[in-house]
Amino acid sequence: MGTRDRIVAAAEQVINELGLARATTREIARAAGCSEALLYKHFSRKEDLFHAVLLERMPALTPAVARLSGQVGVATVAENLEEFARAAIAFYRRSLPLSAGLLAEASLLTGFRAMLAETGGGPHLPILLLGAYLREEQKIGRVDADADPDSAAALLLGACHHRSVLGSLVDLGPDDALAPGLVATLIAGLAPR
Structure with a gap:
């Protein structure tokens, strides 16, 4: 593992x-086993390090979506969405501490928004x-023609995010237990009539 990767891992x-808020460059450099000067050789600002x-x-949802897009017409829509929901809950659970910190720190949020604008990325x-x-499943008749795919997607991901927030505050049991019921409820509104 190179120095830069070691610093990013230590920052995490x-x-x-x-x-x-308490993750100082001094603490990060100590955890990485390097000097603050070396840290700043790789990252010009603390914000850049946090963005890295x-x-x-953080686990990205893009690989889970890529797998999902390859599943059009394969398995069942419910099975595909359950797998995706489990990945989404895990992603939100793991990224929650950092994303909450970004939202609470104005300079980090401003820098992150600028970076998203430059890269075309975003949540x-x-x-x-x-x-x-x-929509692709809708085209082949596995999702009702009158269903709104974008609203269904927002509902599923919103519920996964909500679960991660609540699960950070109270013990709700295993996250995996939520996906089947959540998807079954969503599928009831998406199933072809």
């Missing part, structure tokens, strides 16, 4: 242990891609 560890953690160390993309998957 420190953020998880201390929270974003978010983009490089809305999984919803759009999930909606596209449902």
